[in-house]
Amino acid sequence: MEFLIKIVYILIFPGLLFSTVFGLWLAGIDRKVVARMQKRVGPPVLQPTYDFFKLLGKETIVPSSAARHTFLIAPYVGLVSLVVTALFIPIGGLQAFGGMADMVVILYLITIPSLAIIFGGSASASPFAGVGVSRSMVTIMAYELPLILVLLSVGRAAGGGLVTFSMEQVTLYQQLFGSFLLDWRLIPAALAMLLVIPCEVGAHPFDVGEAETEICEGPLVEYSGAPLAVFKLSHAIKMFIMTALFAALFLGGISTGMVWLDVVIALVICTAVTLVCMTLLHAITARLKVEQVFKFFWTVVSGLALVSLLLVWFVD
Amino acid sequence: MTYEIFKHFPVLAIMCYFLGAFIVTLAGKRRVLRNVVAGAVMLISLSLLLSLVVPVMVNGEIITYWMGNWEPVEGYAIGIAIEVDALSLFFGLLVAIAVALAGFYSFRYITQDDANGPFFTLFLMLSGGVMGIVLSGDLFNIYVMLEVMTFAAVGLTAFRTWNPNAREAAFKYLVVGSIGSTCVLLGTALVYGQCHTLNLAQISAMLPGNMNPTMIFAFAMLFTGFGCKSFMFPFHPIAADAHGAAPSSVSVLISGVFTKTGVYGIIRVSYFLFRTMGLSSMQTMLVFIGCLSMFVCVTMALNQHDFKRLLAFHSISQIGYILTALGLCSAIGIAGGLYHAINHTLFKGLLFLTAGAVLYATGTTYLDKLGGLARKMPQTAALFLVGAFSISGIPPFNGFASKWMIYQATFEKAAETGSIGYALVTVVCVVTSVLTLASFIKVGQSVFFGQLRPEYENVKETPLSMRIPMWIMAALCFLTGLFPDLMIKYLLGPATAAVLNTARYIDAAMGAGYAEATAYFDSYLAEPVLTFAGTWDPVSWLVLFVIIMCAVTLVSLAGKSGRGAVTLTDDAKHATFFGGEEAQYSHVASGDLFWGFKHNLRGYLGFMSRAHSGVTNDYVVWGVCAMAVITAYCFIFM
Amino acid sequence: MFKKLIDNSAAKSPWLFHINAGSCNGCDIELVALLTPRYDVERLGFKLAGTPRHADIVVVTGPVTAQSKDRVLRTIAQVPDPKVIVTLGSCPRSCNVFRGSYSVVGPLDKYVPIDVSIAGCTPKPEAIIDGLALATQILKEKRGAK
DSSP states (O other): OHHHHHHHHHHTSSSHHHHHHHHHHHHHHHHHHHHHHTTOOOOOTTHHHHHHHHHHTSOEEOOTTSOHHHHHHHHHHHHHHHHHHHHHSOBTTBOTTTTSBOHHHHHHHTHHHHHHHHHHHHHTTOHHHHHHHHHHHHHHHHHHHHHHHHHHHHHHHHHTTSOOOOHHHHHHHHHHHOOGGGSGGGHHHHHHHHHHHHHHHTOTTSOGGGOHHHHTTGGGTTOOHHHHHHHHHHHHHHHHHHHHHHHHHHSTTOOOSOHHHHHHHHHHHHHHHHIIIIIIHHHHOOOOOHHHHHHHIIIIIHHHHHHHHHHHHHOO | OOOTGGGGHHHHHHHHHHHHHHHHHHTTTOHHHHHHHHHHHHHHHHHHHHHTIIIIIISOOOEEEEGGGOOOBTTBOOSOEEEEOHHHHHHHHHHHHHHHHHHHHHHHHGGGSSOOTTHHHHHHHHHHHHHHHHHBOBHHHHHHHHHHHHHHHHHHHTOSTTOHHHHHHHHHHHHHHHHHHHHHHHHHHHHHHHHSOOBHHHHHHHSTTOOOHHHHHHHHHHHHHHHHHTTOTTSHHHHHHHHHHSOHHHHHHIIIIIHHHHHHHHHIIIIIISOOTTSHHHHHHHHHHHHHHHHHHHHHHHTOOBHHHHHHHHHHHHHHHHHHHHHTOSHHHHHHHHHHHHHHHHHHHHHHHHHHHHHHHHSOOBGGGOOOGGGTOHHHHHHHHHHHHHHTTOTTSHHHHHHHHHHHHHHHHHHHHTOHHHHHHHHHHHHHHHHHHHHHHHHIIIIISSOOOGGGTTOOOOOHHHHHHHHHHHHHHHHHHHOHHHHIIIIIHHHHHHHHOHHHHHHHHHOTTHHHHTTSOOSOOOOOOOOOSSOBOHHHHHHHHHHHHHHHHHHHHHTGGGSOOEEOOSSGGGSOOOTTSOOOOOOOOGGGSOHHHHHHTHHHHHHHHHHOOOOHHHHHHHHHHHHHHHHHHHHHHO | OOHHHHHHHHTTOOEEEEEESSOOSHHHHHHHHTTSTTTOGGGGTOEEOSSGGGOSEEEEESOOBHHHHHHHHHHHHTSOSSOEEEEESSHHHHOGGGTTOTTBOOOGGGTSOOSEEEOSSSOOHHHHHHHHHHHHHHHHHHHHHO
8 A cells, every 4th residue: 555655656646647747737827828928819728738749749850970879868867857856845745755855955856857958968969059058057057056055044944943954844844833935034045046946947037058049949959859858848847846846945834734735735836936937037038148147146146045044044 | 703813904905015016017018917916916905905894894893903013012102003993994995996996997098008017016006005004003104105105106197208298297296295295294203202102093192182382383284294195275286287197097096095095194183193173273274175175176177178187176176075074073074074085086086087098099188179979989978977977966876975965064063053154165065066067067068979070980989998997986986876874884984983983093002991091081982973964865766766767668668659750860851950051060168168157257267277377386385385374273273 | 649649739739940041031020920919829839949850840931042052951851750841922932023033043842842832922921820720730641641
């Protein structure tokens, strides 16, 4: 029985099936709302799903100068490691596999999909991909500093005098003492996190690495067919994971006593966070330049997160 | 059960290398004979040390061996001691493994060099010197071995005499390295003057209660000296030259093993001899030096255009991690630091060997002249990726496990002391880690991926005899990362306990009750407890990864009927997309990468590359300044 | 298992790659105008792709000049199957007013089979949408034919 429940966790909720469906749904909502904000009708919410299946049906072209194995394997490694990460993030207090990975591990785990894109693009031997690789890596460097500051602030706040990295502890603390979003000391960190999410996901205005108009979608330039579909799916699941991480870190204290209701609320929060930090930014901004992204994250966003860390450290 | 027979193993392990060094010379130009002798010596040493794991690591024995049976008389140790506790054995194992793998790799690797006669003599001298340092229980013996090691390493750095860079690197190494040696000698002499003994155990019993200005000076000297041997900031530039110019298998030793003797020396000096690590000022100093080494070297590495120089700077960056972790003086910090030490030996060894493979196959390690080798050398590329992921701390490889422990240690230290500075140390560690990742993406993109240069069309995969040591290292990288619990239980735990339990070390050498009699130690410390702020279970992660990978594979097999075909031919359709133009050679590599980052930090990066002028005099000045600053700091705060 | 889903999705997510083969820019502007709020072809799933590798429909404008011919053909070749080639405006079909010029080597159907032609100089947006909708049907048929 125990085993069956684990299998359900891994394959259905919040594992493979659910993260796929919910991720694609989030991506669809995102596109739809951006369109509505621009006074367009917009594509149906299922559009990313159609895109995904259509790409599965296309021919997969492996460029003759590419490093074939890396090129074809990278997307799958990225996808699978993302889905594994989804199992470690508590969703509405429900954590499929507790006690296996903490915040810092998650910080590292969510770079694996980005690495998959980088090495996949790198292996495709296109100069566009080369530029994209360089830009993607600069984006990773950009958001990693504020993200660790945010995590440390939360870890300190949840430690209650000590420190913790554990996601369970963060959730537990919030259930006892209220969500961190209501703690004024952590509001700058929450803002920083809201800006980190689109950068990590690669959404406007921080999608310098995959800019389609400038560098032909960078690392994805040579991808077609199923591997491209997998990358697009990873992108969608990343939206789910990052917003779920935000929900767990800052709104983990919502507890109604019923697990399913908590989960539903958490998913609503995920959607709301997507709308705020990805859709809104997408609709109102143009793409930044890569040096602007880096500067923005190492000054403004890191500054916000650092303020939180200082407040958490020195103000009780 | 008694361990009488094991008493002789450590000294045999050292002697094997030295005997081997001379016997190899007798083999002359007979290559097979030479390889057999060298291989046998390295394997014998390794197995001798492995056989000590059970008594020392598991059963907690400390093996003391008095050379010529000159045991201590009336509480004074006159003879030379070999004393192997868990810490010594930990470093000894690390040395023996790295030496064996690098040695087997060299058999084929150095055949390209015409004058390869003296190679194994120097190689085994270096190995013996290093082994002598980590197993010795005598301060002057450590100095002697340090010199043996340094001169062998200088000789090996200049091994490719046709290469002017190698000669220059060796010269720099000789000059700056002698600052370190001089410091160690001076410190040793002062300690001898104070304590009238050179035995480590006895000094550790006598010194800590009796600190006076002379001893503070001696501490500063020993600390700087061993720091120089570990190439900590600001001694790092010579490492870059030396590692870059030496043959790759030697770089493995210099980077993976030689620098570890410096770390080992710092542990012995500050945790055992002077027991200064309890002072918060000393912790601050070591952590500060560690952070500086870490950050400065990783940014320098990002700027490099040579594969091996880049790796060399990363060595020091990783040494920075180790020093930072050791400077925290908490059980988890020490365990994390030691864990990172062994991991660094493995992944850096692997990376240097892949660099050697690239050099062997193409004749260059210059990043701007390489590209697309993954198509010609797929195994080497895979091995490189394992090494790169390990050093950048990508789960589940070993670099992540140890870095994760170091993050915990620094952050817990911050909570414990209430100082936000240590939390910022955690931030520096994470940022360094991501910059490390960036520079290995640079290497990956420049050397193994991207477009294949036309002149490397006929490059071949490295021979099997060179690949086997690399695969072993890659497997070790994976396994040590996968089972941190076992590592802690059998290697790190005992070694950490040894670091924190000076009294046991003293009693083992000088007879039971000696430490207590000096009135400085009241009792044996309890076994160290590692407290983790978070959790990380690599095996479960791997199991989940495999299950989901299987599920994805099954789903994709089930959906095969509707899927598009995978095609790979050599026609216009499969040529690289160039916006419609005909495909041509265009490789984005090395200096072209990370523009946004470089642009924003241009002031800092420019200053750094100007400061690393390459002039020996400058580096000597840096070293002397470091010595002066450390001395002044010690006098002010101790 | 997913064959039906994939078949159904084939017509619902057509990604365009636009090639200018020496066009006067009129048709190009009209094509981009389709993405604006007034016509919004994104509601049908259309999207401009950044690279031919991602495209389903190749839209060619212009009379195919001597300079652009090789580039156009190479780019069209680089689109993965199944693909549909659409000519936009009169130029790629008949060379229009540029016919006979020393630098024009069109029309396009001398070199590749064309699936849909949208006539006009320039075609009305409604006509373009109609043509593209036809292209998606052909895309679906090609998918079924495979």
